[in-house]
Amino acid sequence: MLVILPNTCNSSCHTMNNMQQTIYSINGTTNGHCRLKSMNFEIPENSISHETQGLSRNRLVVRRGKPFKVTLKSDSWLWNPCAESLVLEVCLGGLSKRIPVLFYEEQSHPQLYDWKATIYPGNMHPQSVIIHICAPVQSSVALYELLAHIETRRSRKTYVLGTFVLLCNPWLKGDPVYMPLDAHKEEYIKSDYGLVYMGSSLNVSKRPWSFGLYEPGVLEACLKLLEFSPQHLTDKNKDYTLRADPVYLSRVVCAMINCNDDLGILEGKWQGSYKNGVKPTDWSGSADILLRWASSKCRPVRYGQCWVFASVLCTVMRVLGIPSRVVTVFNAAHDGNGNMIIEEFYTRTGEKFGVSKDSIWNFHVWVECWMRRPDLGAGCDGWQVVDPTPQEKSEGIFCCGPCPVAAIQHHWLDARYDIPFVCASVDADVVRLIVHNGLVVGKTVDTECVGKLIYTKSIGSDKPENLKLTYKPDKRGNTSVCGRTLQHQGTMSPNLNVTLKIVGVPKLGEPIHICVTITNQCKNPRVLVGHINAQVKEYDSSPCEAFWDAQTEVQIQPFSVTTLNHTISHFKYQSFLAGDDIVNLAVVLKDMRTKETFLAAEEFSISPPQITIQIEGGNSIQLKKQRTVLVSFTNCLSTALYEAVLTVQGAGLLEGKQVAKIILLQPGEKIEKKVSITATSPGTKLLMATLSHSNNPNIIARWYHKVSVTA
The missing domain is CATH 3.90.260.10 (Transglutaminase-like)
Structure with missing residues (x-):
């Protein structure tokens, strides 16, 4: 934690409490009055130790509750421990905390709840000193400024060392975000x-x-x-x-x-x-x-x-x-x-x-x-x-x-x-x-x-x-949960059950098959008339008007089951649906004798057609090495696509978007685009390809390809 103290960050030379203070910025320049000539945040070593590799290329990033080390260098002894004190100071806005630098033998029992700065045996030399700094386990996540003070009773020399980022530490048991595995x-x-x-x-x-x-x-x-x-x-x-x-x-x-x-x-x-x-x-x-x-x-x-x-x-x-x-x-x-x-x-x-x-x-x-x-x-x-x-x-x-x-x-x-x-x-x-x-x-x-x-x-x-x-509690076998009576979907009457099912996985360009199952559990026959209806909808809202419907009439005998099968052809939905679109489907049946009305509803999405992405030499590529990628789409639909556009993009792999266009893409024909990719950073990258056309304002196909980039 930090406490509010007079903040010396970004100050000029001045006198504090009758103490003469001089402030230096360590920037690699030579100053005859500056004892501290340079400092090193030891970024590569600290990053490995703190599991922060890659988060920043030129800034020290560390985790709270775990020591990190900095190296201070001078032309001669940095300070005389018998006559002077070396004090570090961390600053956040108007908050700061002074941290006396102590030799390991002077340290008390380890504390997780206070800042520490320690010099271990063998880490102090005539022209350099290595200091291990440890932030409390519940320090604030922020960009800190680090200062060093060399003090006597009459004077203070202050050195602005630089900045570092402090993060939460899920590797440390005392941290509230600790994750054991x-x-x-x-x-x-x-x-x-x-x-x-x-x-x-x-x-x-x-x-x-x-x-x-x-x-x-x-x-x-x-x-x-x-x-x-x-x-x-x-x-x-x-x-x-x-x-x-x-x-x-x-x-x-x-x-x-x-x-x-x-x-x-x-x-x-x-x-x-x-x-x-x-x-x-x-x-x-x-x-x-x-x-x-x-x-x-x-x-x-x-x-x-x-x-x-x-x-x-x-x-x-x-x-x-x-x-x-x-x-x-x-x-x-x-x-x-x-x-x-x-x-x-x-x-x-x-x-x-x-x-x-x-x-x-x-x-x-x-x-x-x-x-x-x-x-x-x-x-x-x-x-x-x-x-x-x-x-x-x-x-x-x-x-x-x-x-x-x-x-x-x-x-x-x-x-x-x-x-x-x-x-x-x-x-x-x-x-x-x-x-x-x-x-x-x-x-x-x-x-x-x-x-x-x-x-x-x-x-x-x-x-x-x-x-x-x-x-959620497991409701299997229960009759109520949290005071709410359980009823099954489609059940309107204890004597009749209506369910609605999509057969298979609906795919763009193929017919959609629907099955309505009606179970009559009473001793009387029934005459049912009704409608089945399909509407396009956004995933977060109510549907638009229907794009397909069908009327139905069925006679069902006592204690029997009847199924009604319907098909929505591609021709019926091609102007309304694109890849990943969602459909609301409902069937309403009315018993002509009892006047009871029954409803069953279901929603489903349409799977898009596939775009093929092939990387020359495989899906693992080297950093900053150019590779060729072939992206293609074959029209699997029953109709031609006008003004088809194939678009390829990939953050960290491609500059901007790469596009291929064709005026008319007949069924079975292919559109393709060859692109060159170069990875700018290691890790997992994504190539994304989309296919659109003028028949429908929506993208009908969207495909992703995972690329592993090694250094």
Whole structure:
């Protein structure tokens, strides 16, 4: 911790308390009056010791609670320990802390909660001295200035040594972000590559993401984010002090990822044109976003949606030393009134319409951060939900969390922060209402839809890990959960059950097969008439008008099962759907004798056609060595594509975008583009290719290719 002391940073020669003080800047120049001629932060060695390799090329980056060493050099003895004192001083704004430099024999028992500066046996020589500096385990995350003072009772010579960055330390047991397993630290702190799961619970797609931890300027952008937060601009010293706490840090960073009420990084946009910025689906990494914001005097980058907000947050938290991972909730509820119930409204023909303040996102992406929660107790330690997508305000600002996953699972609704909202996101009930002439004519309750899957990338693998049971109680075999009665999807009556199923995995260019199963469990025959309806929708909103429907009539005998099969041809949907688009499907049936109305609904996504990316010599390339890449797309659709455009881009591999165009791409024909790539930094990089055409304003295919860059 730091205490408020008279700050000598950036001062000139002056007298303090009758002591003559002279200040020198160590910049490699010779000064006849300057005893200290040079200093060395020993960046390569300290970076390896502190697990910070690659975070900065020319700045010392270390972790709290672990010693790092600096070397001071002079033309002769730097100071006389019998007559002078050597004191280091660390400074943050108006805060500073003096650290007496002691020989190892003079040190008391090791303390995790105070700064130390130690000279070990054999580390002091006539023209140099090696000092090991250790910050307290709960020091603030920041850019510090380091000074050295050589003092007597009458004089002080002060040397401005330079700056260093101090981060959280998940390798140290005493740190609130300590993570015991090395494989977890490798994945959740050091990994530069991740996956975002998207689409629908019936057809999950994955999108690689480059976190860009080691791209030049990213560390500085993350520190700048802290400096431009409202908390820092309002009271710098208070903010510096509170930055020791990962709970505080996560709330500050979470709010700064969106720009809704501060100088934050990203502006969100979910509808309309994106011509004044970058379409959210076109981003493939965090570095470009962070560097654009940092170089634009904190103007928000346009545009983001949930997975972009979350992925950038994950980057910043990992850079600051807080273990983090991106998590996708499939069928995530937005509960506007906090009653854990989401109402959806349908017409008698099966069209869903948006009149409710509540909604269900086919997928929603947030971040889990790992930390202890002394403010809540040990039962709330571990993974915490932190959601930067601006939906609702938390204590007056657009952020959400940190919300303990354990508290969500047990419905501890009074725990901080935002437990009721996050609980509803993963475990609300869905009430579907059929409305005609302002009256409800049918109703079903679905307790399984929300939070159907909760995915994150597995450790060391591209396979998903399902976190559902860490968020939700296991409902199998239960009749009620948290006081809410369980009913199964599609059940309108104890005597009739209607279910809706998509057969296979829908792929763009192929027909979509639908199966409706009707089970009559009563002794009377039934005559049912109804509609089945398909609507395109954005992942976070209500559907548009229907692009396909069909009428149906069926007679079903007592205690029997009937199936209805429907097919939506490519010809019927080609003008409406592109790759990764989501479809809302519903069937409404009416019993002509009893006048009962029955509803079953399902949502699914369309898999895009594949783009082929082939790297000459394999997927592992050397730093700064040029390689050739062939990118191609074969039209697998049944119709020709007009003005087809194949676009290739890759941060850290390609300058800008590379484009190939063709006026007419017939079925079975190929478009290709040959590009040369050169990696500018080591790690995992991503090549992204997209295919668009004038028949449809949306991109119909989007493909990613992982490239491993070795030094």
